[in-house]
Every structure is written in C-alpha cells, then in structure tokens.
Amino acid sequence: MxxxxxxxxxxxxxxxxxxxxxxxxxxxxxxxxxxxxxxxxxxxxLVTGRCAAHLAEIFGIGITPDLFETRRNFEFHLHDQLLGTLEDVPPLHLTxxxxxxxxxxxxxxxxxxxxxxxxxxxxxxxxxxxxxxxxxxxxxxxxxxxxxxxxxxxxxxxxxxxxxxNTIGFALEIEGPSQAPTEATPIRIDFAAANWGYGWSFPKKQSTTIGLGGLHARNPQMKAHLAAYLAKLGTGQTAKVKGHFLPFxxxxxxxxxxxxxxxxxxxxxxxxxxxxxxxxxxxxxxxxxxxxxxxxxxxxxxxxxxxxxxxTKPIRRAIAQARMLRPLIFSKPLQPFFARTFAGSTTLKRDYMHLLSGDMEYPALLRRTALRLPRAAFRYLSAAASGN
Ligand SMILES: Cc1cc2nc3c(=O)[nH]c(=O)nc-3n(C[C@H](O)[C@H](O)[C@H](O)COP(=O)(O)OP(=O)(O)OC[C@H]3O[C@@H](n4cnc5c(N)ncnc54)[C@H](O)[C@@H]3O)c2cc1C
The missing domain is CATH 3.50.50.60 (FAD/NAD(P)-binding domain)
Structure with a gap:
C-alpha cells in the first residue's frame, strides 16, 4: 500500500x-x-499583490503574460452613484x-x-x-x-x-463577452449590488468575468440581483450563470x-x-x-x-478585523456615510487599493477609516462590532 x-x-x-x-x-x-x-x-x-508574493515564494511563479493580465485603473460604484475612479494604482492581476x-x-x-x-x-x-x-x-x-x-x-x-x-457567502458569476480590454481598462466594483456584498466586472482578453456575491442568508433573491446588475452594465444574460458558496x-x-x-x-x-x-x-x-x-x-x-x-492566527485576525469594518461598507444604515466618506476621499480609495495590493493590512486601514468617519457612524460601527 x-x-x-x-x-x-x-x-x-x-x-x-x-x-x-x-x-x-x-x-x-x-x-x-x-x-x-x-x-x-x-x-x-483577481490576484492581489499579497497573493502574487505567495505565488512567487511558494511556486516560483511570476506575473507573466501567459497567465496574467495586469490592471491599474479602478471604478467604484454604489447603487447609481459613481463613487470615484482611480488611475495608476498598485497593479492587480487577472487570471x-x-x-x-x-x-x-x-x-x-x-x-x-x-x-x-x-x-x-x-x-x-x-x-x-x-x-x-x-x-x-x-x-x-x-x-x-x-x-x-x-x-x-x-x-x-x-x-x-x-x-x-448563518455566515456563509454565495456568489453568482458569468463569463460575458470580452470588450478587448487594454491595461487601462478599469476593473469595476459595485458596492451594494448584493445585500452585504458587492458586484464586480473584471475585463479580460478572453471574456469579461461579471459576478456578485454576499452573505447567503441575506440574499434570497441573488438571481434577481444578478439580472439587475447585468442590465445596469448593459450586458445581456447570454452566458450560463453559475453559483458557488464562499466562506465570508x-x-x-x-x-x-x-x-x-x-x-x-x-x-x-x-x-x-x-x-x-x-x-x-x-x-x-x-x-x-x-x-x-x-x-x-x-x-x-x-x-x-x-x-x-x-x-495561521494572523490570517484569522485579519479576517476578524475585516469583519469589524464590514458593516461600514455593507450595512444599509451606514451606506450614506460610507458613500460620502469614500467618494470624498482619494486617500481612502487609495488605502483600499493598498489593502488589495498587500501594501497595507487591516489594522492601518481600520485606524485611518476611523479618523475619517463622522462620530455617529463610528458609534454605530463600534456597536455593530460588539454585537449590540
Ligand atoms: C464566484 C467567486 C469569485 C471569487 N473570486 C475571487 C477572486 O477574484 N480572487 C480571489 O482571491 N478569490 C476569489 N474567490 C475565492 C477563491 O476562489 C477561493 O478562495 C480559492 O479557490 C480557495 O482555494 P482552495 O484551494 O482552498 O479551494 P478550491 O480552489 O475550491 O479547490 C478545492 C479542490 O478540492 C477538490 N475536491 C472537492 N471535494 C473533493 C473530494 N471529495 N475529493 C477530492 N477532491 C475534492 C475540488 O475538485 C477542487 O479542485 C472567489 C470565489 C467565488 C465563489
């Protein structure tokens, strides 16, 4: 044997x-x-800078064009509001x-x-x-x-x-037609495209990966959210919709x-x-x-x-810190604060990108966000984090 x-x-x-x-x-x-x-x-x-570093260390794999397309521009939306665009941020990679x-x-x-x-x-x-x-x-x-x-x-x-x-996430995704992107074509994130979750449009040469995900328990109508999101992006639902759980x-x-x-x-x-x-x-x-x-x-x-x-304690701690911050972005009562703060602050948007690129971790992001939040929002966030 x-x-x-x-x-x-x-x-x-x-x-x-x-x-x-x-x-x-x-x-x-x-x-x-x-x-x-x-x-x-x-x-x-989406392969972040943090992920790219692990790939290089463990597999000796670099960011090469056979596997990856690099993007440096982003667009953030909330409902029908454009919260902002960012150009020339630390690179992220699509595979x-x-x-x-x-x-x-x-x-x-x-x-x-x-x-x-x-x-x-x-x-x-x-x-x-x-x-x-x-x-x-x-x-x-x-x-x-x-x-x-x-x-x-x-x-x-x-x-x-x-x-x-109670805690599991669920996501739906399609591979839509490619829009023949260049390195300048933005990656699009739509906060609130799903309840306690978000939507994404990742433009790749082969296809455009469009999806949305959020807490499963709060999204009994996930298919309807996806249909609305595709309509907003002007993409017909030609491709097969697939779903998968994700730990959240x-x-x-x-x-x-x-x-x-x-x-x-x-x-x-x-x-x-x-x-x-x-x-x-x-x-x-x-x-x-x-x-x-x-x-x-x-x-x-x-x-x-x-x-x-x-x-693995640092990974679990980072996830716990993200959970503390999550109500600010995803809870309905706080979304107006979030939209105003995020739209009005290039620094906060860049911080988010640095988080993705792996140049910043959650403790620093938490501190910097707290400094920018109106007091009322901060009190709500603290109460939500402590479960009150
Ligand atoms: C819609 C969606 C979008 C996502 N987008 C991103 C993203 O852009 N960037 C990102 O970083 N993460 C993203 N994620 C999360 C990411 O996909 C996962 O975190 C990642 O794949 C986890 O890797 P893994 O090796 O743990 O599991 P998996 O990649 O799921 O691999 C598990 C493997 O186990 C095998 N397996 C299962 N059961 C058995 C069995 N009984 N016997 C033998 N083999 C078995 C499966 O065949 C599979 O090959 C996304 C997740 C979803 C659902």
Missing amino acids: PDFDLVILGAGPAGTAAAMQARRLGLTAALVDKAEFPRPKLCGG MRWDFDHRLLQEALAAGAADYTGHRVETHDLAAGRLTLASGETLAYRLLIAADGVQSPTAKALFGQPFSQ GAPKPIPGKGNVLLVGDAAGLVDPITGEGIGHAIHSGALAARAAKIALDQGDTGRALPLYTTA
Missing part, C-alpha cells in the same frame, strides 16, 4: 501549495482530487482559474508530489489514516491536509457541517482535528470585504506543510495542528 507523510485532498491553490512546500521540505506527498485537470473553478481570478490551477498542479507534480487527480475517494478512514480511491487503490498517510474547498467533505466529517448557514468572514477557530489540517476555503480563509481567497489558500497550504514537517521530525503528528493553528 502506498504510504505517504502527507495525503493532500484537493489540488486547488491550497492543496498544490501544501504539496510544493512539503516536497521542498523533503516530505512525501500525494495530491488527490476528484477532478481531472484542467478543471473549471468559479472565481473572479483564468482553468489555466492558473492547472499550472500550479504542474508545478507541484514537477516537485515530486504523487498524482492522484481524477480519482474519487470511495472510503476514508480518518482514524486509521487511510483512504481508498474509486480505482480500488488505498493510500496511507501520517497527516492529512484537507484542501477540499468550501464544501469540504473532510470538514463535514470532522465537525458535522463544512460551514455555518467565518474562519474555523481551530482549523482541523487530530492529524487533519484544513487549509484554504476548507478552513474558511476568505476576506469578508474583498472576497480574496486565493492568496490565503496558498499561504495556509504552505503553513500546513511546514507545521507537518516539524511535527513529523519530532515524531509527534499531534503537534502539527497546534503549530498550524498558531501559524
């Missing part, structure tokens, strides 16, 4: 990053995914997940991960550390890294459900159990304001492999989870 230090379930950004890091540290690793690659993944494909994830997988396999993509898991004995594939082959492992996405069957097996219905600010406090580490979406690591998840997925995958290496070297697999929990 093939026996691995790590079996990594899921070969998206989180799983392939875990495999890359594991191989670099000399661990044996099997990458299992039910899908054959390349495979579709619903996603805007197609079909190609992007395939490339990450190729890198992980070239680094020596064993390839079990295109294999469904038939049975999984978490206690024994064994899983049997539909092909009949059984794989044994000492630690499992579960990178099996937002609907993580592993998280469900460990905790009874992969996520909470509720990371698992302990990301795993026993010898199982949850990474990426399976651990709930998506920013609840920007929707950024790829960077956190890559980062957490690599951190899990590092924790696994230390634990295996110490001959104590039980050490991996506490080490990994500590290592």
Whole structure:
C-alpha cells in the first residue's frame, strides 16, 4: 500500500501549495482530487499583490503574460452613484482559474508530489489514516491536509457541517463577452449590488468575468440581483450563470482535528470585504506543510495542528478585523456615510487599493477609516462590532 507523510485532498491553490512546500521540505506527498485537470473553478481570478508574493515564494511563479493580465485603473460604484475612479494604482492581476490551477498542479507534480487527480475517494478512514480511491487503490498517510474547498467533505466529517448557514457567502458569476480590454481598462466594483456584498466586472482578453456575491442568508433573491446588475452594465444574460458558496468572514477557530489540517476555503480563509481567497489558500497550504514537517521530525503528528493553528492566527485576525469594518461598507444604515466618506476621499480609495495590493493590512486601514468617519457612524460601527 502506498504510504505517504502527507495525503493532500484537493489540488486547488491550497492543496498544490501544501504539496510544493512539503516536497521542498523533503516530505512525501500525494495530491488527490476528484477532478481531472484542467478543471473549471468559479472565481473572479483577481490576484492581489499579497497573493502574487505567495505565488512567487511558494511556486516560483511570476506575473507573466501567459497567465496574467495586469490592471491599474479602478471604478467604484454604489447603487447609481459613481463613487470615484482611480488611475495608476498598485497593479492587480487577472487570471483564468482553468489555466492558473492547472499550472500550479504542474508545478507541484514537477516537485515530486504523487498524482492522484481524477480519482474519487470511495472510503476514508480518518482514524486509521487511510483512504481508498474509486480505482480500488488505498493510500496511507501520517497527516492529512484537507484542501477540499468550501464544501469540504473532510470538514463535514470532522465537525458535522463544512460551514455555518448563518455566515456563509454565495456568489453568482458569468463569463460575458470580452470588450478587448487594454491595461487601462478599469476593473469595476459595485458596492451594494448584493445585500452585504458587492458586484464586480473584471475585463479580460478572453471574456469579461461579471459576478456578485454576499452573505447567503441575506440574499434570497441573488438571481434577481444578478439580472439587475447585468442590465445596469448593459450586458445581456447570454452566458450560463453559475453559483458557488464562499466562506465570508467565518474562519474555523481551530482549523482541523487530530492529524487533519484544513487549509484554504476548507478552513474558511476568505476576506469578508474583498472576497480574496486565493492568496490565503496558498499561504495556509504552505503553513500546513511546514507545521507537518516539524511535527513529523519530532515524531509527534499531534503537534502539527497546534503549530498550524498558531501559524495561521494572523490570517484569522485579519479576517476578524475585516469583519469589524464590514458593516461600514455593507450595512444599509451606514451606506450614506460610507458613500460620502469614500467618494470624498482619494486617500481612502487609495488605502483600499493598498489593502488589495498587500501594501497595507487591516489594522492601518481600520485606524485611518476611523479618523475619517463622522462620530455617529463610528458609534454605530463600534456597536455593530460588539454585537449590540
Ligand atoms: C464566484 C467567486 C469569485 C471569487 N473570486 C475571487 C477572486 O477574484 N480572487 C480571489 O482571491 N478569490 C476569489 N474567490 C475565492 C477563491 O476562489 C477561493 O478562495 C480559492 O479557490 C480557495 O482555494 P482552495 O484551494 O482552498 O479551494 P478550491 O480552489 O475550491 O479547490 C478545492 C479542490 O478540492 C477538490 N475536491 C472537492 N471535494 C473533493 C473530494 N471529495 N475529493 C477530492 N477532491 C475534492 C475540488 O475538485 C477542487 O479542485 C472567489 C470565489 C467565488 C465563489
């Protein structure tokens, strides 16, 4: 029976990053995914500066034209109001997940991960550390890294459900016709296109990725929101609408159990304001492999989870800080304050871009926003954050 230090379930950004890091540290690793690659993944494909740094560090992949298109201009809207435009901001990059994830997988396999993509898991004995594939082959492992996405069957097996219905996000997306964009074509963000969420239009050469997402519980009419948004953008609904859950600010406090580490979406690591998840997925995958290496070297697999929990604390803290700020942008009573403050402040708009580019983190953004807010809005925000 093939026996691995790590079996990594899921070969998206989180799983392939875990495999890359594991191989670099000399661990044996099997990458299992039910899908054959390349495979579709619903996603805007916006790659932030933070994500680009993780890509370079873990995969040695730079921002090259075969995978990325760079954009430097932005437009922000709220309902029918243009809140402002920004030109020449720190660059952000657009990619197609079909190609992007395939490339990450190729890198992980070239680094020596064993390839079990295109294999469904038939049975999984978490206690024994064994899983049997539909092909009949059984794989044994000492630690499992579960990178099996937002609907993580592993998280469900460990905790009874992969996520909470109260906090989960949901997004709809289409690939609309390409408008033959140039580097100057703006990326468009529409705050409030969905309740407690936003809409986006990402102009790419191949297509225009248009979508909206928000808290699932607050958007029973998500399809109607999308139809209205497409009408506003002047795009007919010619392409097929696809939907997907996304974790939206509720990371698992302990990301795993026993010898199982949850990474990426399976651990709930998506920013609840920007929707950024790829960077956190890559980062957490690599951190899990590092924790696994230390634990295996110490001959104590039980050490991996506490080490990994500590290592991912800054990601969970950033998500918690984003949650504090979220009512300011998304709650209806505060939207007039937000619109006035955001529209009137180039600094705040630039701060938002620096947050996306990875040059600024939430504590600084929180401080700077608080200084600009009218007192009434600040009181409301503090009360909302403390749950009053
Ligand atoms: C509409 C939408 C737009 C988004 N836009 C952006 C964006 O622009 N920028 C950004 O940074 N983030 C964005 N995100 C979030 C981002 O897509 C995720 O955070 C990211 O893909 C998480 O990576 P992951 O590796 O954890 O999971 P995934 O990429 O979901 O990969 C999970 C893998 O696990 C496999 N799997 C699942 N179940 C099993 C099983 N039982 N057995 C074996 N394999 C299994 C799947 O086949 C899949 O390959 C968006 C999300 C959505 C829904």
